Amino acid sequence: MQVTLLINQTQHTLEVSPHETLLSTLRRLGYFGAKVGCDTGECGVCAVLVDGKPLNSCRLLAAQVEGHVIETIESLGQHPHQGWKQTEGLHPLQQAFIESGAIQCGYCTPAQILAAYHLLQHQPNPSEAEVRDALSGVLCRCTGYLKPVEAVLRAAALLRGEAVPPLAFGDRELLSLPVILQSPSDADGTAQFPSSEARTQTKILPKVIFSPQVPQHQRIGKPEKKVDAVKLAQGKPAFAADFEMRGLLYAKVLRSPYAHARIKRIDTSRAKALPGVAAVLTWQDIPRVVYSTAGQSDPIPGPLDTFSLDNKVRFVGDRVAFVAAETPEIAEQALKLIEVEYEPLPAVLDPAEAMSPNAPRIHDEPEYVNFAESDPTRNLAAHIHIDIGDVEKGFAEADYIFEGDYEVPKVQQAHIEPHVALSYWDEDDRLVIRTSTQVPFHARRILAPVLGLPIKRIRVIKPRIGGGFGGKQEILIEDVAAHLTIATGRPVLYEMTREEEFIAARSRHPMRIHLKTGVKKDGTITANAMRVLSDTGAYGCHALTVTGNTGHKSMALYVGDGEYRQRPNIQFHADVVYTNHPPAGAYRGYGVPQGFWPVERHIEKIARALQMDSLEFRLKNALRAGELHPFSTAWSEGREPRPEVIQTCGLEECVRQGKAAIGWDQKFGNPQWHEVPGKPHLRRGIGVALVMQGTAIPYLDMGGASIKMNDDGSFNLLIGATDLGTGSDTVLAQMAAEVLGVELEDIIVYSSDTDFTPFDKGAYASSTTYISGAAVTKAAQQVAERIRLRAARMLNKAANGSGEVTPEMLTLREGRVFAPDGRSVSLAEVAHNALHHEDQEQIMGVASFYSPVSPPPFAAQFAEVAVDIETGQVTVDKLVMAVDSGVIVNPITASGQIEGGMTQALGYAVCEEMCYDEHGRARERDLRHYHIFQAHEMPELETIFVETYEPSHPFGVKAVAEIPMDGVAPAVGNAVLDACGVNIDDNPVTPEKVWRALQAQRQEQSA
Amino acid sequence: MIIEYHRPPTLAEAVQLLQRKHPPTRPLGGGTALNFKGEEPLAVVDLQALGLDAIERQGNRLQIGATSTLQQLMEFPDLPSALGDAIRRQATYNLRHQATVGGSLASADGRSPFGVAMLALDAQLTLMPEQRTVSYGDFLALREEFLTGHLITWIEINLQVELVTESVARTPADLPIVFAALARWPSGRLRFALGGWGKTPTLVLDGQGHEGLRLAAESAFSAAADEWASAAYRSQVAGVLAKRCWQRLASGI
Structure with a gap:
């Protein structure tokens, strides 16, 4: 049917099918600001304005909006500088989102801005609650909503003509801190949704406790705007699927309805005969190459147990066939025409039964390649046993032994941009894969044998990424598009649906954990043992390394006190088993949240049993600076371990700062505070968890950087590091700008492209700021050295024999090179001299970095809750996290990481889990049932950075990205215990679990 | 899959379309509840041109046009605040601007706060073509029957409740x-x-x-x-x- 649509004041007359959504039409017409997120209206990233109202274009038919006025993000604002052309510049909302750090991955940003635009049209002076309500329809998995809310409030003030305080740090102290636009109003701590008042104190800039060791910098430590924010605020076509290509085919994947089955027969003839179908591939059509989908360095520390397509399916959702067709609808239709005869096999759905002698064997393929102690005959994907010291001796020396069983669930990364890849042959017959990946270089290496191509004939381009959180540290979909491109010779786009994300993408490993701890009467831990049963699902991707980190980080924190500090007794034992569940994999935190739930719940119980102050007990036994990381001599991601001494640990100060921020001393142990006046069914509680993470994988993770100087004194920074929304491009540019003495805007960052940027292992293991940042710094230092050499020559030539300078005497700042006496040349002059005038050379630097250590960040996580003792409902009112991440390069992006991480971790604490029925079918298949926190239901969030100076890095940094995932759940669990005296040992802490525990408590008390 | 789209200008035409047996034909309000990708061929009748998007107070009774959005209803000045809260629980901001009152009631499952609240309020539904009034409770009991060949045009609640x-x-x-x-x-x-x-x-x-x-x-x-x-x-x-x-x-x- 023909429709005429008025989009951004331009009339489009076009043919649409009756079922075509407005989202599909918009993207077909090149309006890529409307994003694909869920297709069911829950995520809201496809929102556009229809007659001024924010509507989800995935839930509108194109035909429905004929006769209406459609405005997309492309109608709002422009880049302020477009050569000779004057523009109106960006809209104040876009400007505020950029300045407030409200943009992380930027995938949801256009929709957030449009929703806010609508609000401000109708309510120029909104309350914080109104802003949160307006943003409620757009899910964001990165920010925790705090900065987007602040951005809208600031934009509203600007549009009203009010003065808005600038966001700026001064030298070594905060000049504008914090901007509080509305005070917390939850006077009784019992706010129920929906509240007419705001419950969140809003702050853009975190509190930073500076270390006296940190030298003064020009760019490091400053809240610089993200280098990619301007394009993201405008909804520019920056993501993998925002791409137009002639002859594009759309891929779909037929997925298994069985948890475990052999494919006896598969007939694709009817599907192939469907007009518009270009290719149908089954296991019979492509080479049988065994590999691992885990995006890790070579050799992959895990079994090779996966095929692009196989004659056996191992979970509900496993791949059966690939289809490429002219439209997504034809591809869908073709899937239904593929006839498959399955031979259902007995399934393993309980990890506890996976290793029993009678259990069905999930991997019986002869091509299976073991790694270390994996044993497919026992459904064992990985096995770890670590003894540090002598736990039996430690237990014997203890006055008390505490044991407990804990469980953590399978959860989803739920990045709002689905997995998406586009592949095509270029003019040199090289295969180009434009993909939303965290690991472009690993993807290239791993795909080469799978596709039958040498590495040199594959180019992987990583555009902007709409969130990954570990889910895209996986070679999950690139092979689908690539096989179909090879089969058809045509470009192919494969974009997973939200349902596929839930049933077939990766997730956090669920685990069952037993803890045993020996303690002396004075609170000294004498021994600690953890036994883990981890469910990797049908494939062993990340099986060994995720679970290894469960022990490596969480069991390293409490070494004991006194003599035990030098000789801790720790045992870690893990079996990682195959089941017929969807595979687990990498998810931000990488096994560590699974470890800290049991450890911190357990430690809390011990402290209470000993009647010790729980923080005092923790700090008495916690690892300190100058001590050996206990696991560093025992395990290193399946590679040779080497000893590491902790150089910096700000844990005690984190505790001090966090306690003060949450009012611990006024609340903990105060019976009056625990009661809620007028609400006898509510009890308040406060809880804490101490956590540590790592920073990269020592002796393994490597990042490279290349910097070249341009005529105007600007620099191209080319990095393989993979900014997936975290802001790593920005902080790496800040490091380069610091060394080169220029403004951030003079660093033009490009990441990542396997053809053009140096190798980087990718975005995982909290490594980019530390590893890639050091590489950038080294490359910048090389460039600075060349600049000084030439500048000295230029200055000496101009001085004509008087006032000779040597390169070492010169400093780079403000875009110039200064001699001690104040003479200077500009970088543009140096560049011109180098490129055009004299002894010509391209000033550039290339460097790489790997580290012999993995310095841990530390943190104290606090939570405040209200528990309804009649229903078990838990409301989290406040989260405070005080973090030692070394020197903070950019407080606005770093605090964004903490806020977003705490929000994801809050879901892990109270609502997120993936459950399966007796046939292995998923309960959660969409974002309606898999609930992630929305803007209008957030607790108050507060971030504090306690700086230390990590000597192994040129700017003293440690990691920030993953540690916020670790402590929220146990802090909430401990707060629930504090509120009502019950222990929930398996997260999430749901109302029914609390209610059942309360029932049991009452029965116990009455008995 | 939707194979036909209609936007009739009159109620009579809408009802006529909805009473067709082939292809199965469903009313289209905001589109938030309709399955666009269902396997069966489906025709949709877009109700936007029928003028059913008004909300009027008549004495103590509130007459809600079936294609009024949840947001419109939430913003109605005299609405019981608890009903506004239920609407906010029902749908987030964007969806509230899109979802219609009629569509939300017709598709409400047990986890629908708005549906529960309207059931408690004993909302009355006017159905075409008979122009008969049924209670929301009765509608839910025989939902499939009422949804075949019928159209909800108005919903009424008592504001004194x-x-x-x-x-x-x-x-x-x-x-x-x-x-x-x-x-x-x-x-x-x-x-x-x-x-x-x-x-x-x-x-x-x-x-x-x-x-x-x-x-x-x-x-x-x-x-x-x-x-x-x-x-x-x-x-x-x-x-x-x-x-x-x-x-x-x-x-x-």
Whole structure:
């Protein structure tokens, strides 16, 4: 049917099918600001304005909006500088989102801005609650909503003509801190949704406790705007699927309805005969190459147990066939025409039964390649046993032994941009894969044998990424598009649906954990043992390394006190088993949240049993600076371990700062505070968890950087590091700008492209700021050295024999090179001299970095809750996290990481889990049932950075990205215990679990 | 899959289209509840041109056009605040601007806060072509029948009715595990509905006294088990929420 649509004041007359959504039409017409997120209206990233109202274009038919006025993000604002052309510049909302750090991955940003635009049209002076309500329809998995809310409030003030305080740090102290636009109003701590008042104190800039060791910098430590924010605020076509290509085919994947089955027969003839179908591939059509989908360095520390397509399916959702067709609808239709005869096999759905002698064997393929102690005959994907010291001796020396069983669930990364890849042959017959990946270089290496191509004939381009959180540290979909491109010779786009994300993408490993701890009467831990049963699902991707980190980080924190500090007794034992569940994999935190739930719940119980102050007990036994990381001599991601001494640990100060921020001393142990006046069914509680993470994988993770100087004194920074929304491009540019003495805007960052940027292992293991940042710094230092050499020559030539300078005497700042006496040349002059005038050379630097250590960040996580003792409902009112991440390069992006991480971790604490029925079918298949926190239901969030100076890095940094995932759940669990005296040992802490525990408590008390 | 799209200018034409047997034809309100990608061929009748998007107060009664959006209803000045809260629980900002009142009621499952609240309020639905009025409770009981060849045009509620709601969920905005709505008429009539479970909201009580309310609530959810909660839990919590609803009504909070 023909429709005429008025989009951004331009009339489009076009043919649409009756079922075509407005989202599909918009993207077909090149309006890529409307994003694909869920297709069911829950995520809201496809929102556009229809007659001024924010509507989800995935839930509108194109035909429905004929006769209406459609405005997309492309109608709002422009880049302020477009050569000779004057523009109106960006809209104040876009400007505020950029300045407030409200943009992380930027995938949801256009929709957030449009929703806010609508609000401000109708309510120029909104309350914080109104802003949160307006943003409620757009899910964001990165920010925790705090900065987007602040951005809208600031934009509203600007549009009203009010003065808005600038966001700026001064030298070594905060000049504008914090901007509080509305005070917390939850006077009784019992706010129920929906509240007419705001419950969140809003702050853009975190509190930073500076270390006296940190030298003064020009760019490091400053809240610089993200280098990619301007394009993201405008909804520019920056993501993998925002791409137009002639002859594009759309891929779909037929997925298994069985948890475990052999494919006896598969007939694709009817599907192939469907007009518009270009290719149908089954296991019979492509080479049988065994590999691992885990995006890790070579050799992959895990079994090779996966095929692009196989004659056996191992979970509900496993791949059966690939289809490429002219439209997504034809591809869908073709899937239904593929006839498959399955031979259902007995399934393993309980990890506890996976290793029993009678259990069905999930991997019986002869091509299976073991790694270390994996044993497919026992459904064992990985096995770890670590003894540090002598736990039996430690237990014997203890006055008390505490044991407990804990469980953590399978959860989803739920990045709002689905997995998406586009592949095509270029003019040199090289295969180009434009993909939303965290690991472009690993993807290239791993795909080469799978596709039958040498590495040199594959180019992987990583555009902007709409969130990954570990889910895209996986070679999950690139092979689908690539096989179909090879089969058809045509470009192919494969974009997973939200349902596929839930049933077939990766997730956090669920685990069952037993803890045993020996303690002396004075609170000294004498021994600690953890036994883990981890469910990797049908494939062993990340099986060994995720679970290894469960022990490596969480069991390293409490070494004991006194003599035990030098000789801790720790045992870690893990079996990682195959089941017929969807595979687990990498998810931000990488096994560590699974470890800290049991450890911190357990430690809390011990402290209470000993009647010790729980923080005092923790700090008495916690690892300190100058001590050996206990696991560093025992395990290193399946590679040779080497000893590491902790150089910096700000844990005690984190505790001090966090306690003060949450009012611990006024609340903990105060019976009056625990009661809620007028609400006898509510009890308040406060809880804490101490956590540590790592920073990269020592002796393994490597990042490279290349910097070249341009005529105007600007620099191209080319990095393989993979900014997936975290802001790593920005902080790496800040490091380069610091060394080169220029403004951030003079660093033009490009990441990542396997053809053009140096190798980087990718975005995982909290490594980019530390590893890639050091590489950038080294490359910048090389460039600075060349600049000084030439500048000295230029200055000496101009001085004509008087006032000779040597390169070492010169400093780079403000875009110039200064001699001690104040003479200077500009970088543009140096560049011109180098490129055009004299002894010509391209000033550039290339460097790489790997580290012999993995310095841990530390943190104290606090939570405040209200528990309804009649229903078990838990409301989290406040989260405070005080973090030692070394020197903070950019407080606005770093605090964004903490806020977003705490929000994801809050879901892990109270609502997120993936459950399966007796046939292995998923309960959660969409974002309606898999609930992630929305803007209008957030607790108050507060971030504090306690700086230390990590000597192994040129700017003293440690990691920030993953540690916020670790402590929220146990802090909430401990707060629930504090509120009502019950222990929930398996997260999430749901109302029914609390209610059942309360029932049991009452029965116990009455008995 | 949608194979036909119609936007009739009159109610008569809309009803005529909806009464076709082939292809199966469904009304299209905002589009938030309709399955665009279903396997069966489907025709849709877009209701936007029918002028059913008005909300009017007539004395103590509120007449709500079926294609009014949830946001329009939420913003209506005299709306009971608890109904506004239920709407906010039902849908986030964008979806509220898109979802229609008629569509939301027609598609409400047991976890629909708006559906539960409207059931407690004893909302009355006008159906075409007969132009007959049915209660929302009766509609839910025979939903499939009413949805075939019929069209909801108006919804009416009594603005004199007091409404309170209570709920339990994993987070403040998550789907409710139990949602309770208690309505009280000036005559003293009480009507209590529960949600959070099942294919439709559940009417628990319609009568004069509050005695037995808690027991009725517990009893109504005594078998309310699914993959999200046990019946024992839901039953107990339903009783607690029923008690709280009554206490709030009684105390005027």
